[in-house]
Amino acid sequence: MTSSPSAALTARLAALTPQQRALLRAKVLRTRPQERLTPGQFRLWETHHAIGGRPADVVCQAVRLTGATADLDRLAARVEGFVRDHEALRTTFEETGGEVRPVVHEVLPPRLTRSHCATAEEAQARARELAHEPFDLANGPLLRVVLATGPTAQEAWLLVVVHNLVFDAWSFEMLLDALDRDSDEPAPAVLPFSRWAREQAAWVAGDAGRAAAAYWAAVVDAPPPPLPTDRPRSATTARHGHRVAFSLPSGVAAGVAALARREAASAYAGWLAVAWAALEGFGGRADVLLGTFTAGRDLPGAEAAVGYLLNVLPVRLRDPGDGSWAARVRAARTISREGLRHAAYPGELIHVPHRVPAEHPLFDAVFVFDNLGETTRTLQGAAVSTDDVDKGTARYDLTLTVYPGADGVTGWLEYDTELYEEATARRLAELFTAAAGEASREGHR
Template identity: 30%
Template structure:
């Protein structure tokens, strides 16, 4: 097996070749490769595959994106555009199989893409929810589907659903950028102007496993030490804990007005902290107060695209870091912020270790009634590219994001998913409805917003002086 450095060198040399040389080389390689070769899964894919086998009806790992198209939408051109994207990105025409005792992925040959036509009457929201909530059969079908729903004359919804095993948040921006280029080209009967991809996702999966066995394995010692004795998050519940995790969930809104958010950002800049660090510190404080703990682990997703050649790819690159909050000794908010800053910067230095390997290294006992290691998650999505995801036009169509339907599922017991917009801080607090009532979740959301608003004004307030209603 070649080393990770040698593989990187070869990939770099391949990317530097003229497009026609690369195409010829791939054709020659493909002629000697057995049909239906099984490729390994990346670590993240493997975890999602096992979860899908654990509960095939679980739709919490669906990634839906629905937009409203106003104008003369051309269904045939949309179908051709999506087909071109699926042909271009092999991960979107992949099925997932067992190879011996391990899962693997098989790239299917390109074939015409079928854009479904659905009747949204009488309730478009319900129609989108039903469509996006239809389970995938990853063993036999590609992990993407799309439908066009006619609302009226020159008024349609385009609903795209991809399983998380093949896509992440970054990928959606890539998908919408290429959809616009391919749709416009299909309308004029030409070719889209898209740079050739330097590699495919299956190549990344192979490389990431080699890296984890080599240089990435050196990070596990840090996580083994950092997470030794990490406790479960023991929030008070409103219902008895089921013996087996179901993922049933609900959500309530989180918001902080722009003026308060701007004041918080200015304060954090003076403390050499990012908005992410400040909000994570607040989340740790809220959870610690509610649970009566001074030691809290929160999972944080990171993009995982630490090489420029990964940027134009569609695929699942994200990883999860475990940020362990130290709230011992009744610190002030300023001191908690300092601890959070140090913990975040240290964690990022060891971000190459796959979460699945970290779980094994931490030796956390498995409990079917709760997610492993991280019962809480936190995400601030402002770092992801959104220019094409939130685009306002596509050829001669106007484009607007259609609100996603409530999924009724959650990946963790409690999670905050936030974004920074022109109106301030917005987002959702998702909760496991098997455990918590909506009232309790709303109390936690209110405590979070209140403390985030006070951090800049009362940074020397000690945690014992906090008041809340959750």
């Protein structure tokens, strides 16, 4: 008597080793994928291929642990657990029939390796090399982590490299939280990225989304010309880049914060006013259109989602009033508050004529105010310091990034080396630091 097909299949499955069974589950048992990429993911996908896979849109962080001996085995297990908890990090992207589809795997381990880094320069170089290794978007994994010992027992490194298609700055902070969570604490709530993506699409299609679309269309109507460059823009770019670093003492940061408080504005609005003044001096126009990063956690529960929720939205600054710092801060405050009401709208859906020949045709300059790392962190009793590693790429023509901290402000101006000379970038960075000094003096009055 011959066995039935189902019995034969059962026998074959029973004969598999545990490793073979896990591989089979990873291939066959998948959660329901998103039907399509989010607008932000689609832009990242297009950019990835347009620039030949260079890591312009790749998170590259060197985390230094000092003052205590880190248990690297425990950290490795926590990273693996974080991947199991968050489907975005088990996602790959397949292209069939001209369409790209995200696929969530039940099992997709991160790439975890061990190393030794004797210096900070060596750690950053290792992270940079890891970022430049091509990403296989179809097969993954898209998360790479190096756990490295340091020159002493009380120093270690955690190098995190992950494609932006599945990760952003908020997700990185969530990872650090998970690595340090007490094992007795209950696991925090998790929002699957696919669910957030469906909720975003529904919000965009609803009344609030339509109102936001109208608001942003008005913001970018009749935009000013792009900022001047040293060399002409072309329709394609390799996005090779470099950074000019700067720092400002705590007194300057305190003065800008005091100026913002005086005008009932946030610290972000104060520094946005500083960036406005610098870009006005650089481009010769009071009407400045730039992009700004928002966390994209506006929809309910989104703060518990890992993935690319980051949103890049326009900021239009065009009326400095009497030119005083108070007037600039008030204008930045008003624009920021109005924009926040519509911040859930994907920036990629804002329909405008191509202002610049780039992957994001609206922006040539972006301002980033990153205060996520302001709080002092420890991990397994070790002090944590993080460094956003310069990958030698440029996400936009110009990106001005400001990191506030207890000891002042650090930051950098990232520029596309096909468009700008280093001397020009340094001049813009100097315009920014000089404007910050002026605003600070006004704030201290």
